[in-house]
Amino acid sequence: MLDSAGPIARIEKLRVEFQTKDGPVAGVEDVSFDINPGETVCVVGESGSGKSVSSLALMRLIEYGGGTIAGGRILFDRARGGEIDLAAAKQDLMRTIRGNEIGMIFQEPMTALNPVFTVGRQLTEGLRVHRGMSRAQAEARALDLLQQVRIPEPERRLMQYPHELSGGMRQRVVIAMALACKPRLLIADEPTTALDVTIQAEILALMDRLKRETGTAVMFITHDMAVVAQMADRVVVMFRGNKVEEGPATQIFETPQHPYTRALLAAVPKLGEMTGKAYPEPMKLLGRDQADIMPIIGTDTPLLTVENLVTRFPVKGGLFRRTVANVHAVEDVSFTLNKGQTLSLVGESGCGKSTCGRSLLRLVEPDQGRVVLDGTDLMGLGPNRLRDARREMQMIFQDPFASLNPQMGLADQVAEPMRNFGTHSGSELMDRVAMLFDRVELPRSFMRRFPHELSGGQRQRIAIARALALSPKLIVADEAVSALDVSVQAQVLNLMMELQAEMGLSYLFISHDMAVVERVSHNVGVMYLGRIVELGPRAAVFENPQHAYTRALLKAVPVADPRQRKSEKDLNFKPIPSPIHPVGYTPAPNVYDEVAPGHFVLTSESGY
Amino acid sequence: ERGEDGHVNIIYWQAPSIMTPYLSSGTKDIEASSLVLEPLGRYDETGALVPFLAAEIPTVENGGVSEDLKTITWTLKEGLKWSDGTPVTSADVKFTADYCMDPEGGCAQLAKFDHVSEIETPDDLTAIVHFDKPMPNPYGPFMGNQSPILQKAQFESCTGPAASTCTDANFNPIGTGPFVVDEFKPNDVISLSANPHYRDPAKPAFATATLKGGGDAESAARAVLQTGEMDYAWNLQLAPDVLASMAEAGAGVPVSAFGTLVERLEMNLTDPSPDLPEGERSTVAHPHPILSDFKVRKALSMAIDRELLTEIGYGQAGRPTCNLVPAPELYASPNTECIEQDLEGARALLEEAGWTDTDGDGVREKDGTDLSLLFQSSTNAVRQDFQALIKDWWSQIGVETELRNVDSSVFFGGDAGSPDTFQRFYADVEMYANNFDGTDPQSYLQMYRCGNEPKPSSQWQGENINRYCDPEYDALLDELATTGELSKRGEIARKLNEMVTKDSMTIVPLVDRGRVSAHSNSLGGVILNTWDSELWNAADWYRIDG
Amino acid sequence: MTDSPQDDLIVADAPIEALADKGPTAPPRSKWKDVWDQFRKHKGAMTGAFFFLLITLGVLLGPFLWTLDAQKLDIRAKDMRPIYTALWSPDARVGWAHPLGSDQLGRDNLAQLIAGGRASMAVGWTAMLLSLAIGTGMGVSAGFFRKLDGPLMRLTDLFLSLPILPLLLVAVTLFRQPLRANFGPEGGMFILIVTIIGITSWMPTARIVRGDVLALKEREFVLAARSIGTRPFKIIWRHLLPNVLSPIMVSATLGLATAIITESALSFLGVGFPSDFPTWGKMLADAVARMEDFPERVVLPGIAISLTVLGVNYIGDGLRDALDPRIRGR
Amino acid sequence: MLTFAVRRLVLSIPTLLFISFVIFMLLQLAPGDPMSQVPLTVPPEVKEKMRQALGMGEPALVQYWKWLVQVFWTEPKIFIDWLTRDSTLLGWLPDTALYHDELRVISWQTRSPVMDIVLQRIPQTLWVVGLSYIVGILIALPIGVYSAYRQYSVFDQAGTFITMVGFSIPPFFTGPLLIVLFSVYLGWFPSIYDTTHVVNDWDSFTVQLRQMVMPVMVLALQTTAQLSRYMRASMLDNLGQDYVRTARAKGLSEAMVVMVHVLRNSMIPVVTVIALGVPAIFGGAIITENVFKVNGIGQLLLTALFANDLPMVMTLTFIFAFLIVLFNLIADVLYGLLDPRIRYD
Numbered sequence A: 001m002l003d004s005a006g007p008i009a010r011i012e013k014l015r016v017e018f019q020t021k022d023g024p025v026a027g028v029e030d031v032s033f034d035i036n037p038g039e040t041v042c043v044v045g046e047s048g049s050g051k052s053v054s055s056l057a058l059m060r061l062i063e064y065g066g067g068t069i070a071g072g073r074i075l076f077d078r079a080r081g082g083e084i085d086l087a088a089a090k091q092d093l094m095r096t097i098r099g100n101e102i103g104m105i106f107q108e109p110m111t112a113l114n115p116v117f118t119v120g121r122q123l124t125e126g127l128r129v130h131r132g133m134s135r136a137q138a139e140a141r142a143l144d145l146l147q148q149v150r151i152p153e154p155e156r157r158l159m160q161y162p163h164e165l166s167g168g169m170r171q172r173v174v175i176a177m178a179l180a181c182k183p184r185l186l187i188a189d190e191p192t193t194a195l196d197v198t199i200q201a202e203i204l205a206l207m208d209r210l211k212r213e214t215g216t217a218v219m220f221i222t223h224d225m226a227v228v229a230q231m232a233d234r235v236v237v238m239f240r241g242n243k244v245e246e247g248p249a250t251q252i253f254e255t256p257q258h259p260y261t262r263a264l265l266a267a268v269p270k271l272g273e274m275t276g277k278a279y280p281e282p283m284k285l286l287g288r289d290q291a292d293i294m295p296i297i298g299t300d301t302p303l304l305t306v307e308n309l310v311t312r313f314p315v316k317g318g319l320f321r322r323t324v325a326n327v328h329a330v331e332d333v334s335f336t337l338n339k340g341q342t343l344s345l346v347g348e349s350g351c352g353k354s355t356c357g358r359s360l361l362r363l364v365e366p367d368q369g370r371v372v373l374d375g376t377d378l379m380g381l382g383p384n385r386l387r388d389a390r391r392e393m394q395m396i397f398q399d400p401f402a403s404l405n406p407q408m409g410l411a412d413q414v415a416e417p418m419r420n421f422g423t424h425s426g427s428e429l430m431d432r433v434a435m436l437f438d439r440v441e442l443p444r445s446f447m448r449r450f451p452h453e454l455s456g457g458q459r460q461r462i463a464i465a466r467a468l469a470l471s472p473k474l475i476v477a478d479e480a481v482s483a484l485d486v487s488v489q490a491q492v493l494n495l496m497m498e499l500q501a502e503m504g505l506s507y508l509f510i511s512h513d514m515a516v517v518e519r520v521s522h523n524v525g526v527m528y529l530g531r532i533v534e535l536g537p538r539a540a541v542f543e544n545p546q547h548a549y550t551r552a553l554l555k556a557v558p559v560a561d562p563r564q565r566k567s568e569k570d571l572n573f574k575p576i577p578s579p580i581h582p583v584g585y586t587p588a589p590n591v592y593d594e595v596a597p598g599h600f601v602l603t604s605e606s607g608y
Numbered sequence B: 001e002r003g004e005d006g007h008v009n010i011i012y013w014q015a016p017s018i019m020t021p022y023l024s025s026g027t028k029d030i031e032a033s034s035l036v037l038e039p040l041g042r043y044d045e046t047g048a049l050v051p052f053l054a055a056e057i058p059t060v061e062n063g064g065v066s067e068d069l070k071t072i073t074w075t076l077k078e079g080l081k082w083s084d085g086t087p088v089t090s091a092d093v094k095f096t097a098d099y100c101m102d103p104e105g106g107c108a109q110l111a112k113f114d115h116v117s118e119i120e121t122p123d124d125l126t127a128i129v130h131f132d133k134p135m136p137n138p139y140g141p142f143m144g145n146q147s148p149i150l151q152k153a154q155f156e157s158c159t160g161p162a163a164s165t166c167t168d169a170n171f172n173p174i175g176t177g178p179f180v181v182d183e184f185k186p187n188d189v190i191s192l193s194a195n196p197h198y199r200d201p202a203k204p205a206f207a208t209a210t211l212k213g214g215g216d217a218e219s220a221a222r223a224v225l226q227t228g229e230m231d232y233a234w235n236l237q238l239a240p241d242v243l244a245s246m247a248e249a250g251a252g253v254p255v256s257a258f259g260t261l262v263e264r265l266e267m268n269l270t271d272p273s274p275d276l277p278e279g280e281r282s283t284v285a286h287p288h289p290i291l292s293d294f295k296v297r298k299a300l301s302m303a304i305d306r307e308l309l310t311e312i313g314y315g316q317a318g319r320p321t322c323n324l325v326p327a328p329e330l331y332a333s334p335n336t337e338c339i340e341q342d343l344e345g346a347r348a349l350l351e352e353a354g355w356t357d358t359d360g361d362g363v364r365e366k367d368g369t370d371l372s373l374l375f376q377s378s379t380n381a382v383r384q385d386f387q388a389l390i391k392d393w394w395s396q397i398g399v400e401t402e403l404r405n406v407d408s409s410v411f412f413g414g415d416a417g418s419p420d421t422f423q424r425f426y427a428d429v430e431m432y433a434n435n436f437d438g439t440d441p442q443s444y445l446q447m448y449r450c451g452n453e454p455k456p457s458s459q460w461q462g463e464n465i466n467r468y469c470d471p472e473y474d475a476l477l478d479e480l481a482t483t484g485e486l487s488k489r490g491e492i493a494r495k496l497n498e499m500v501t502k503d504s505m506t507i508v509p510l511v512d513r514g515r516v517s518a519h520s521n522s523l524g525g526v527i528l529n530t531w532d533s534e535l536w537n538a539a540d541w542y543r544i545d546g
Numbered sequence C: 001m002t003d004s005p006q007d008d009l010i011v012a013d014a015p016i017e018a019l020a021d022k023g024p025t026a027p028p029r030s031k032w033k034d035v036w037d038q039f040r041k042h043k044g045a046m047t048g049a050f051f052f053l054l055i056t057l058g059v060l061l062g063p064f065l066w067t068l069d070a071q072k073l074d075i076r077a078k079d080m081r082p083i084y085t086a087l088w089s090p091d092a093r094v095g096w097a098h099p100l101g102s103d104q105l106g107r108d109n110l111a112q113l114i115a116g117g118r119a120s121m122a123v124g125w126t127a128m129l130l131s132l133a134i135g136t137g138m139g140v141s142a143g144f145f146r147k148l149d150g151p152l153m154r155l156t157d158l159f160l161s162l163p164i165l166p167l168l169l170v171a172v173t174l175f176r177q178p179l180r181a182n183f184g185p186e187g188g189m190f191i192l193i194v195t196i197i198g199i200t201s202w203m204p205t206a207r208i209v210r211g212d213v214l215a216l217k218e219r220e221f222v223l224a225a226r227s228i229g230t231r232p233f234k235i236i237w238r239h240l241l242p243n244v245l246s247p248i249m250v251s252a253t254l255g256l257a258t259a260i261i262t263e264s265a266l267s268f269l270g271v272g273f274p275s276d277f278p279t280w281g282k283m284l285a286d287a288v289a290r291m292e293d294f295p296e297r298v299v300l301p302g303i304a305i306s307l308t309v310l311g312v313n314y315i316g317d318g319l320r321d322a323l324d325p326r327i328r329g330r
Numbered sequence D: 001m002l003t004f005a006v007r008r009l010v011l012s013i014p015t016l017l018f019i020s021f022v023i024f025m026l027l028q029l030a031p032g033d034p035m036s037q038v039p040l041t042v043p044p045e046v047k048e049k050m051r052q053a054l055g056m057g058e059p060a061l062v063q064y065w066k067w068l069v070q071v072f073w074t075e076p077k078i079f080i081d082w083l084t085r086d087s088t089l090l091g092w093l094p095d096t097a098l099y100h101d102e103l104r105v106i107s108w109q110t111r112s113p114v115m116d117i118v119l120q121r122i123p124q125t126l127w128v129v130g131l132s133y134i135v136g137i138l139i140a141l142p143i144g145v146y147s148a149y150r151q152y153s154v155f156d157q158a159g160t161f162i163t164m165v166g167f168s169i170p171p172f173f174t175g176p177l178l179i180v181l182f183s184v185y186l187g188w189f190p191s192i193y194d195t196t197h198v199v200n201d202w203d204s205f206t207v208q209l210r211q212m213v214m215p216v217m218v219l220a221l222q223t224t225a226q227l228s229r230y231m232r233a234s235m236l237d238n239l240g241q242d243y244v245r246t247a248r249a250k251g252l253s254e255a256m257v258v259m260v261h262v263l264r265n266s267m268i269p270v271v272t273v274i275a276l277g278v279p280a281i282f283g284g285a286i287i288t289e290n291v292f293k294v295n296g297i298g299q300l301l302l303t304a305l306f307a308n309d310l311p312m313v314m315t316l317t318f319i320f321a322f323l324i325v326l327f328n329l330i331a332d333v334l335y336g337l338l339d340p341r342i343r344y345d
Ligand SMILES: Nc1ncnc2c1ncn2[C@@H]1O[C@H](COP(=O)(O)OP(=O)(O)OP(=O)(O)O)[C@@H](O)[C@H]1O
Pocket: A018, A019, A020, A025, A026, A027, A028, A045, A046, A047, A048, A049, A050, A051, A052, A053, A054, A065, A066, A067, A223
């Protein structure tokens, strides 16, 4: 297999510049590394460190994004015709290489596919261009590819449009597309970042298998150290456009040399780190003065009681738009959240976590159930009373960029809740805004900036500041850290926990990242198809999972340790059944079994 | 030889919408139908009567009109055939009258049949019209382009309310004229071909014709004068310099002729002030605070330079006039005193009337009211130029003017609900043109009878637009109605004309407007006629070779 | 290890720096200065603004520099050619008294152009603003309030199919008198025209805005605003409107042109300003008949209209870029 | 999708009824009178009789009701009769003979059924206005595509400039200008459109082409100006999308990337904009038709308006309203068809 001697691609002193209105900006300053046949090279580094730019330069796609390769060489060993410098190649020549000898998997499976063409068409396109196949041949090959990436019902998928597939399937289509012409080098740019654990586990396993079977060299870009641990043969660490460290995976993980690498590794929450600790505590971050890490105990007084919460979305149809079916997004959910504590909801994408969170705040109207916050029943409130009640409960949204108005200054956004309720005014208001900025550790000079001028972590901190503005008792954090880099994520998590310790906040923490959940929660609820299948103290749920689904979920979490790789065999996920039921359908109520004090497991039918 | 000259293209910038003049009185429709339908007699270009279907014009002298002026006897030419080959008889003549006089038919030419009591048809060629009172001018029915003869056979089932459902007959009437309709596209184009049964076997010279409608006067003129696409263009109401510069191209020539159309200013003798309650504005209950004074009206007229107006607005197709009835000669008063502009005299007259500019703002006042007028007219480029010029002159004599122009379909629409009709006259001065049918001005002069003014009780209908009222005038009118002798009639009519114009300046005539049309250099035989349809002699048109 | 030139620097304080906030280091400036800076960089916008300012100043200050009355007839000096025609046809009737010539009644073209510009600009801007206001209001309400969507969109259909001429005639009949009494003949007509143009041209804006609002409404920041207790009208005002500014801008530029032209069509139909009150559109319409002999009479107002529209279009482009903080940052 | 369309159709019936009522009342309120063409010499009594004969004396609601019956009941019957009697498509069916001389909508001006005249006008309207729309689209799309692909290039700047100038110059100026240039000085094209012209061979076809060139160009200028802006904006949106990069990464040629991947996506909003413009075709182009004497629907409406021919104006406006509602619906459906992400149910 590894018959060719030298590396398949060599990047030497690559420098990429972008022309902006303020003159040229370097996206990548100086990067050199090799990729050998049959090897997986992981490129890690935080957001904006130049990972994507390097890979795009390799494909010479960077020109279309306004960049130029300002220096360095990219030597690529062609299957026929020896080594050429891609940095100097003509675009016409590149066209015969792209998709043919180098395949690329893009960061965003949701947008990487053209929404108006069928999967089949997009899969066959490259084959017909590079391999000159007829339509029938190409389709046969496409079918074959879909089977390779283990997509169920591949024949049907060929005729479907991207939006009809789930995120995981879409990403698999993108992988199949990249593999179509059997490239010798595969570039995978954060192929799993947008996916949840279970699908991520599957995709990683799939790529690993493909690499082993076909001997393709893989350049794997990610910022998730756990993924690196699962995949990498060799690791390249990038920082601000430069390579700072390179070495075999085990070496990087066990004896990191560069301070940045060390900081990065320290910031990665690892599943199992909290074993044996009863209460969550902030992370120990490198280079920070954290006096001493105190566990957060909270209180035992209930703040929020949810009973039999049911939320359904009507599916309309027919001539007169009558409701023909319902999406049972939240089904008979009950839990209690104590003051100063955190309850986490975990589960796969689409299981109803967000809907549950939104229903509590009545941002989505629940159909049934009781939500009592500090003695007030939220369900019975009229619009005005509800607005007042919202002072006590705030939400942090999943996507820090989407939840901030791009056209509004940051100070205004943070001040908005106070303006709404008229709690402060004039200079007092500005003082409080400044105080909130201090609180979330943002320089006051940021007050006049706009969201796009901030990094993701900073934006999320603005969102937190906004949620804190009214000094609420409850914050619903809906995937508050999912979109952030590990290092930033760690900072934000610590911030949140500090605030909790100081102000006695209660969090309803929604996430699909088990490691993060393990770190922050007092209690954990595992959701599946709208129901909580397991609910209990964090330690009980993580160390003694009872429900089959909880176990599967935990097993899928990648571990940031190259010595503990998972194989595809370990994973057996069933596709989630549809939460849509016809109008008359009445689901059976949930019945729980208390296996230990406070540890409940669903015993009635959950659909898993 | 019939049909040897091929095809002729006529353009009317207003498109004909129907082919019978009885259901529409738009000039475009009447003129288009004159290619197909013919009356017993027509007026020629001098206003004289010429027989068409009749053998001769009946008069008192030849015995065709009874001495008591109550009957007129028409005799048809012999051997006349409809275009379908059937003979024309006096029954058709009688039917035509019945058709129009049917009270439910909504006949547009009902006025032509005023006082007709009965029509007798002693034989196939004779029709005797009986009137219920003496008619000094008995040539209303069956004379001129407005009342041609319809074929009984075709229209028999189309009388009364059914008139408007006979689309086929209305679009393709069977006639005696030089052409027959092949295809009628309402408001667009009419395709015609020579009538095989036309009474003169050598005519018409053209085998086919199209009458295209639509566009505006300017582009119609362009098509005849500049590009030569069309042979004849109707009614080119354009500024003379525009017309002249188009004619330079040399593809055709403009032709003009005069009739009785007079562009005039009408002075409102009643108060149009919006402060009055609705129902009393512009009614005789309130005389006009400014214009009731003859001196003011006179001064306003004196300030106008009619020569210049004519030159700017009509050129060859207009001549300055001081008369309401400018023609025929018999009725036209030799009154020319207004032609000369006299700004000094006008100013003096206003001073005399007590209007002086005391505060030096250029506008005269009297008793605290400004000499300020609202001057309205219909929308039309020439009229707006006139308005601007007149406003300028009036400002020179210390009169302030506000101009307003109203869309002509509203202005002339006669909608009782609209405040902008010319009848309502919610303005101080207005400008428009009017004329009379045929050659007799009696009914025209009758319009200014006391009590005939538009008023709320008459749904604002009425023709005495100025709200003029003079018992002496009314008495003279009565005299005219009973006078048969022509010279005497002329004398009375001239007197009446002067009473409303130079003696009272109620009506301030400006320009005697001629008609301008244009034909291509290769079209021969065109005689422009303002007393009848412009296409009255289309049978005689021919192609000039070369 | 690597031989990166920054190595030392990173080693020195890397752990802290790696996790420290980064972001633009330039000190933030005031928002409007920012907008202006960005706007200034847009060449097209600057050129557009220049011409637009030139025209605006011309029509505003023109009457002080060129004091001839636009409505003054001077019949002896009618049909004068612009002074520059003397360059190629020495026997043309030209004179410094009428540098751009005069019309068929001897009114000065330059004075008319200035006076006409005042009227056209005033009508154009007000009508455009009115139509934008209605269109945006309708679009936002339809997009934001589910219940209103259907009725408002049907209302849009209704207005789309309303015949403008009868509508005008009705309006003139009903409102001319009271408006004239209160605002004078020109003022009254101005209000009438502006209103009519406004209420018959808001529909495309409404449609576009509605579409955008429907999409924006699903964005998380709107939900976020709701969760912090922002009232619906504040949500519209603070969160939706600023984000639909760009399509509104496009409608505005097109709307200005349409308004100026519609005004001329109206005066053509006799429902516009008094006939001796010049506007660009009317000058253009009146001069079409004499276009061959006096091309300047169509060309001058034509250029004035086009330049204004182009100017506004480019300004709109520049503003759109400048007002978008995402682009402005770069 | 189908149910969506049907539901919207059903809902549009009350909408249309309401619209027709509003239009009717508006026309009733509008001043003006079909007698405005009647010379001033005709006495008022006669005019009053003529008005009565037109049925103007009746109360407005009665008139409206009659109109409704005629449009929604009588005219469809005539149409069905025509289908089963004269049309080639359904001529084999037995003649239904539903129509028994009920009163149809009669134009006051021409005293003939409004629908007949409308049908007569459709060919020239479609030829000229329709063709100009197509020409406009054909010119606008490539301009828009190329301007976007080469954003801020000379071509893009020039395109913006020309389209904006084209947009700001009214057709009552461009029309006569073209006539003076091409008919008067060059003599290439006729200035008058001959609606009776029949195309039956090559020569007559070229004649037809020649007479269509100018009106089509004048109208196409406006269409081009607007559509190319939309196209450009839409292309710009899509050129920045991720899937474009994916397509390039597959090694597709630029032509494929732009003309297949980007264009297809960019066309989605543009196609609906195009669909929304279609009613305007049937509505005719009032000024241009008048300048070139095309005498299509636009000219018909204009003459009817000036003649205060209420039944004609009412019916034409209603047809227009109907088309607007219909094409709104079609635009929505098209959107759903073109964009697989959107599903109406
Ligand atoms: N089109 C562009 N114009 C200007 N600067 C760019 C452009 N694309 C990328 N950059 C800059 O290049 C640098 C590297 O970006 P790159 O996308 O490679 O980061 P990354 O490591 O892939 O981050 P992420 O993990 O968020 O994908 C960043 O500072 C970015 O701002």
